Amino acid sequence: MARLTIPPQELVHPGHAACPGCGAALAMRLLLKGLGSRTVVSVPACCWTVIATPYPTTALGVALLDNPIESTGASISGIRAAVDALGLPDVTVVGFAGDGGTADIGLQALSGMLERRTNAIYVMYDNEAYMNTGIQRSGATPEGAWTTTTPVIGVGRGKPERKKDIMAIVLAHRPVYAATLNPSFPEDFVRKVETARGIPGPRFFHIFAPCPPGWRFTSEATIEIGRLATDTGVFPLYEVEDGRLRITRRLSSLKPVEEYLSRQGRYGHLTGAERERIQAQVREGWERLRREESVGPPPGPVRPGVAATSGPEPATVDSG
Template sequence: MSLDLSERIAKLGFSQKELFVGHKACAGCGGTVAVRLALQTLGPRVFVGVPAGCMSAVAFLYPQMAFGVNAMISTFAGTASLLTGIRAAADAQGLRDVHVVGFSGDGGTADIGIQALSGAVERGDKIIYICYDNEAYMNTGIQSSGATPFGASTTTSPAGSVYHGNQKNKKDMFEIIAAHGIAYAATASIGYPQDYIRKVKKAAETDGTSYIHVLAPCPTGWGCATELTAELARLAVDTGLWPLQEYTAGTYAISKDLSTFKPIEEYLRVQKRYRHLLPEEIEKIVANRDHHWERIRNRLRSTAN
């Protein structure tokens, strides 16, 4: 491989033209990286829906608009339903080769927006729904969401003397969406941008609904140094906590198989949200991870046979 990074990126069909600039996101924001990369992959013939949340708060404060493409804030619960309507109108207008894409956080996806998302997937609407997962309601000040992992401290699941952070396990949106029989679903991480870009391209080429759940660290909410965003996004994958997977027309695949996991402490110890964890709680996180991978591998084995 003699190609340098920019050549490799160009090979992916990735535009150098920024379509999301001038926003006022926090330093080290992973969510904005997820949006930028997706838009540069999809190009300008795109209609974007963004619910109330970080991306709308940082990009749509009149008169400063950060999207270089058609974009609209939806209601918090209504990302997918807004996209459904946009796609229907595009179809009615005979618009070809356009993408209708949503960028919603984990709260907007796993909690308040899951009904509309489920409906759109069930109908098979040709939309690309991208959940940028920073594992809590960050825009409102780091409250626990259905996608907050076990043990993480948030302002509504703080690390106290009785309860040590969030007591529930992270809702597995990839499995929930795949169970709909969606045309295409994937998990991704902004720490593996080529993999993410490939998945966005695949979503763009999919006839039917696509769902990409991309891990996007939030230094503000996670309590880590702002320069660690990309590194933590990689570590989440390398420690096995965030498996990169795909579901294409009924078939599951692992995008990045791991024979060994990096030590989980490397990921946890640099984040303030996990600082309170006791050894037995870290063991539970490890056990959950191992169980998750066992299920993933068992499923692949059973479908391979």
């Protein structure tokens, strides 16, 4: 029997209300494997409110609080204060919000939580639109993607604007740890969760969450599409600890973005020129990431007592 490469503990119960093939459902399952049972999760209005809590049931084996869509950051600051007042320092506090509730509606609360240095983990699971309410575009919807509010009709060519760079916004607040996670890479995913769990202070995960109904693909392709997102450079995997950026899935060459786009109906209308523009943007983003990795951290410690050092660690993973 093969050794288990991720923890056996299950803290997401079956019977939840996620769509078949839901990337966000797998994201929560992997997240709680890495965090364990001493965890409190705060969920705003998003798909996961509906997934977890058809009353009177709960899909989580840990405490779960619902909060208003704009207030996840404030909510976890409050929960952290309560947990500390109760003398429970070993409890991990997590906010688990969608891309709309993070990059758009909850942005100020996220910024406040990071600035207050709340000892908690903020998760943005990114299915790249307001999926719970019916596939309306969000600030995290990528350029060119079809949604119900960026239709492909008349002059409409999908979303005209580019995707917000939430990691850049978060990193401007100097969190102690921030990373991109992808459930198609469970070992890398859980390792980052376990790393972050051991670092007190404000932490952030940007989790890729493929959405079969919203992205217009069939449910069995969720893991493949997630893998393609990383291996084409659309969603690179990296982590930033104390200001030092490290790519955790190192690629000697990127696959063509077309392999990723062609699997999803939301990009079906794109012309060759539009696809080339996306390819150029992806390549530029990847190069920028590699530059940032080689440049090293900004001057000054992020955490008291942690000296900033320069230069990347040696690469550990390679994949073609």
